Ligand SMILES: NC(=O)N[C@@H](CC(=O)O)C(=O)O
Ligand SMILES: [Zn+2]
């Protein structure tokens with residue numbers, strides 16, 4: 533185990549302090565810490581120290597689509613983005629709907645060693661929406677699954693959704709819903725509105741998201757379990773979740789970096805890099821999700837990193853796959869959309885991108901304050917520099933970033949997973 537002394541970092545963007553890391557833990561925090569013999573020093577003057585980021589919604593594509601991403605490449609992208617833990621979505625091939633598959637993904641993550649991988653289990657067998665998967669066996673497996681989702685598809689059947697919420701209640705699990713009413717979104721290609729009419733693309737109306745969120749909040753209130761809403765994207769969704777929380781109803785929600793920054797008009801290019809589920813929405817929606825994240829209605833930012841190979845994106849809009857990459861750009865987009873606009877402080881960013889996602893996903897080793905005794909999961913970030921997004925510079929296997937060509941603030945300088953640097957001087961260490 534290597535020890536490191538990080539000097540002069542701004543802890544959560546506030547006070548300046550040194551961090552001494554040894555044996556995988558933070559062993560001292562303070563000013564002017566002495567450097568023990570043989571300890572590497574990292575000059576962090578001007579850098580912000582945050583707890584390692586936690587992504588509750590990542591697509592790693594293994595098993596089945598190793599041409600798009602693997603656990604190895606996806607967790608390298610995670611480390612590069614400042615993440616020390618990612619929750620891997622279940623829409624793999626085979627689907628992560630058994631103890632065997634979730635254990636395989638968990639083990640691949642552990643062997644790669646770039647970020648802890650917490651597999652998400654499918655809610656239904658094959659994500660087909662007809663029969664509950666073996667939720668208990670996945671929970672009891674070595675992967676200790678606590679989050680379940682049919683993401684990519686909605687658990688549309690209300691009776692099945694109710695049973696899933698009831699089932700996971702026994703062990704404190706959470707159902708993460710991809711809120712998309714399938715009948716209202718048949719053939720949907722982009723946000724429904726004046727622009728979808730002009731472009732001749734089938735619309736995906738806000739109500740298709742909002743109707744499911746409202747239904748699930750009521751179902752969950754009836755059951756008394758845990759509901760999490762994936763990639764919330766509309767003003768109406770924010771209003772529904774806000775009203776529910778005011779009434780004391782249990783629900784948590786996430787927003788993606790792309791929904792915090794981008795709008796539907798990008799679809800006018802017919803460039804499928806902007807095609808995503810749920811679709812990019814309007815300026816009004818973007819303002820509402822930013823406000824919702826700022827006031828705590830939306831609990832967390834989750835990337836929904838959805839890598840796709842060139843052949844699934846380099847085609848006509850209607851034939852292209854839904855999804856965008858996001859792990860490497862997430863913190864920069866959040867700085868740009870939320871911190872530089874004074875909607876969030878860096879302490880709030882630690883809350884929305886580390887503490888709370890770890891709490892929702894029950895990843896006890898992550899999302900801990902930078903204090904003595906905590907596992908040394910730390911990111912050092914330079915908010916003062918700018919970078920232009922170049923897809924070919926990505927360490928992901930895929931290139932479908934919607935931020936190509938944009939100049940975004942900030943850079944991850946170092947990431948530590950249990951005291952071991954996965955990133956130093958802005959580059960992967962191995
Ligand atoms: N977000 C997307 O557009 N695509 C995701 C699935 C999903 O998150 O619904 C994918 O797996 O590619
Ligand atoms: Zn989804």
Ligand SMILES: [Zn+2]
Nearest residue numbers: 621683684836
């Ligand atoms: Zn997803």
